[in-house]
Amino acid sequence: MQLQNNKNKQLVFWIIVSVLIYITENFIPRPLPWLKIGFANIVFLILLKNEKFKISDLFVILIFRNLIAAFVTGAFLVPIILVNTLSCAISIIAMKLFFIIFNDKISFLSVSVIGALVNMGLQVSIGSLIIFKNFLLLNMLQYFLLYAYFSGIITGIISNKFSKKIYC
Amino acid sequence: MKTTIIDWLIIVIIGIILLFFLFSDKISKNKDDKKKFLLISSDNFNLKYDISQDTELIIAGKLGNSKIKIKKREAFFADSPCKNKLCVHSKPIADEKQINACLPNGILIKIIAENYKDNKKSENIDATTK
The missing domain is CATH 1.20.5 (Single alpha-helices involved in coiled-coils or other helix-helix interfaces)
Known part of the structure; x- marks a missing residue:
C-alpha cells in the first residue's frame, strides 16, 4: 500500500514536470504547431530506463500531460492533440523496443532520435491524410524528419546529462 | 548515461x-x-520534340516553310520566310519556359519541362517524337 502510494506520488510528480516542460516549450516560436524540439519527451526517455515504471505508467503520464496542457493552452479537443497523443504513444513503444533490443549497449541519444523520427513520421502522416486530407505535408516529410533527427539528438544529449544526475 | x-x-x-x-x-x-521538350505551336497544331536529339524540322506556316533546328539541346529558327528574320537572329532557346516565335509565319517554339509520365496523358499535343 505504501509502495503504491509512493509510486502514485512519483507519477503525479512526473506528470507535473512533463506538463510544465510541455507548456513552457509552447512559448518557443515555431513555424508549425508540431515542430517542437520535444523537451517534454525527456521525461519519457528517462522513465523508460527506470524499472519502477511500466510502459502503461508512461501512457498515463502522456494522456494526463496532453489533457492538462490542452486545457491550459486552450487547445482542448483540437485534432492536433489527439494526433500528438497517438504518435507519442507509438514512439514510446518504439523507444522501449529499442531499449529492449540493445539493452545497455546504447544511451538515450540514439533512442531519442528513433523516438523523434517515429513521432514526427506519424504526426505528419496522420495529420496529412486524416486532418488535412492531402499529400502536401507528406511531400515534405523528408524535411520534417531531418528536423526530428536534430531535435532527437538535442533531447538525447540533454537526457544523457540529466540521467547522470538522477541515476548516479 | x-x-x-x-x-x-x-x-x-x-x-x-x-x-x-x-x-x-x-x-x-x-x-x-524534368525531361525537356521543344513545343512547336501554330494555329493548327502542336508538336513536341525531344530536345536531347539533334534534328532539323520543316514546319509549314502562314507564309511558307520555317526551318527549325535542334542542336546540342538548343532549338532555334534556322530559316523562315518572314521579311525581317527576327526569329532567325534570335538566340537559341534551351531552358524551361524560354520562347521564340516567328509571328508573321505564325509559329511559336517553346521549351517545356514536364513530367515524363504525363506526356502520354497530354491531350493538347498532336504528335510527339523521341
Whole structure:
C-alpha cells in the first residue's frame, strides 16, 4: 500500500514536470504547431530506463500531460492533440523496443532520435491524410524528419546529462 | 548515461538514410521528371520534340516553310520566310519556359519541362517524337 502510494506520488510528480516542460516549450516560436524540439519527451526517455515504471505508467503520464496542457493552452479537443497523443504513444513503444533490443549497449541519444523520427513520421502522416486530407505535408516529410533527427539528438544529449544526475 | 559507439553508429546510419531520402528526390526529379521538350505551336497544331536529339524540322506556316533546328539541346529558327528574320537572329532557346516565335509565319517554339509520365496523358499535343 505504501509502495503504491509512493509510486502514485512519483507519477503525479512526473506528470507535473512533463506538463510544465510541455507548456513552457509552447512559448518557443515555431513555424508549425508540431515542430517542437520535444523537451517534454525527456521525461519519457528517462522513465523508460527506470524499472519502477511500466510502459502503461508512461501512457498515463502522456494522456494526463496532453489533457492538462490542452486545457491550459486552450487547445482542448483540437485534432492536433489527439494526433500528438497517438504518435507519442507509438514512439514510446518504439523507444522501449529499442531499449529492449540493445539493452545497455546504447544511451538515450540514439533512442531519442528513433523516438523523434517515429513521432514526427506519424504526426505528419496522420495529420496529412486524416486532418488535412492531402499529400502536401507528406511531400515534405523528408524535411520534417531531418528536423526530428536534430531535435532527437538535442533531447538525447540533454537526457544523457540529466540521467547522470538522477541515476548516479 | 554515457554515449556509446553504437549510439554514434546508429545516428550516422540514420543520418545517411535521411540525406539519401532528401537528395534522391531531387536527383530523380532532375533525371526523370524534368525531361525537356521543344513545343512547336501554330494555329493548327502542336508538336513536341525531344530536345536531347539533334534534328532539323520543316514546319509549314502562314507564309511558307520555317526551318527549325535542334542542336546540342538548343532549338532555334534556322530559316523562315518572314521579311525581317527576327526569329532567325534570335538566340537559341534551351531552358524551361524560354520562347521564340516567328509571328508573321505564325509559329511559336517553346521549351517545356514536364513530367515524363504525363506526356502520354497530354491531350493538347498532336504528335510527339523521341
